[in-house]
Amino acid sequence: MLMPPSTAFRTQRLTSNTFLVSEHSDVYQEHPQIFVKRVPSAQTIVVIDTGCGGASEISDVEITSLRTYLEEIPLECNDNQPLNTGGSLQYVVVLTHCHYDHILAIEQFCDSRILVSAHSPSFISASNLPKHSLCESLGIRTPHYLPQLVPHHHEVHSMSNVPLGILILHTPGHVPDELAIYDKEEKMLYVGDTLYEDEMIIFPNEGSIVEWFASTASLITLVKTEGPDVRINSGHKTSCRPAYEVLHSTRNFIKDVVMGKEPVQRREWRRGEENVVYLQEGGRFSLRCPERLVLEAREHKGV
Ligand SMILES: [Zn+2]
Incomplete structure (x- = not known):
């Protein structure tokens, strides 16, 4: 039997349509948690944060791209199917904040809607992002992406404008652009x-x-x-x-x-x-x- 490729990720099913993807051996030892919520009725998959970009301490790990993992790797917890087979569901990515361990894989989703907090636009401006993402102090390249800045109490919609039952709340404190996401249907709160x-x-x-x-x-x-x-x-x-x-x-x-x-x-x-x-x-x-x-x-x- 062909062994599945080794990956930088591990997935746990939380509800019928919600999954926790964690980066288990990242070189930064942050072990970030990425949450994935499928909304098949709206042809959408919501990805909350994108992790550290798959940079793994395990040198021979085969799959380091989050997007490849989501689209191609069959998971036991998902009836041996990938979470988004062949990319059939459209992505909406929400970044809880701009720290490097939540955004390093964001360039893989640049063809998608990327939502961030509009609480402090200058904090996440292109000129401030290298410093505020902490990429600069770690000596790593800051990813480039064009986010949509959303207001407090923003209702998330699919690309075809179907409401997803997901609310974005500004929750400054950890950093000015920190946000929380509330999924009303699942009663799940994501606080970054x-x-x-x-x-x-x-x-x-x-x-x-x-x-x-x-x-x-x-x-x-x-x-x-x-x-x-x-x-x-x-x-x-x-x-x-x-x-x-x-x-x-x-x-x-x-x-x-x-x-x-x-x-x-x-x-x-x-x-x-x-x-x-x-x-x-x-x-x-x-x-x-x-x-x-x-x-x-x-x-x-x-x-
Ligand atoms: Zn942080």
Whole structure:
């Protein structure tokens, strides 16, 4: 029997039409999570983030292109069919934010609609993208793509204008262009790098803990409205977890940090700023960010 080719990806089925594709051995050790939602009735496949571009620590891995993987590799969890056989469904790609580990494969989808947050157009402008994607500091080429900047509460449509039941929300905090996606039918919330468990939550120099509290408060409101069975999916580690509990617990940890209840575990110098690291007892949540952001949040009324 012919062995299937080795790939840089691994897939898990989350619901009948939702899949988690993870890059298991990327050279950056980010292990980004890519989510794929098929909407066959609209001839569409929604791809949330595109990962690290397949750069694998395993040198002889055969399939490194996400698009080739989606269109050509049969998956056991999908009745031995590829997720998008031969590219028959049209892509709509949503980028949760512009960090390199979410955008490096985006050029494979340049013939598709690529949606990003319109919250801060200058942050993701062509001249700022190399710096803000972190590609520049890693010494890697910044991908070129022409995104469509969408407003807060944007309803996603197929290329032929069929509504997909998917809502985009601006959730600045991790970075100004961070967004969340809510799939009403599946009750799935995708929050990118806003938060996750069991892996260090990071705010870069361009982040804001003050904005993060406002964004996560609005996500909690949404989840409360939608009912107790909403599940949350993140850019790393967390998938299909109870949304309210994860949001609430993460906010409690970050509140403890801001109120000075969590001790600084260590200090590191990164991209020209002093960063502090916090680790919750038990290890579920941890945080690394410029100390400036914690002090700013501490000064800010209402956090
Ligand atoms: Zn990020």
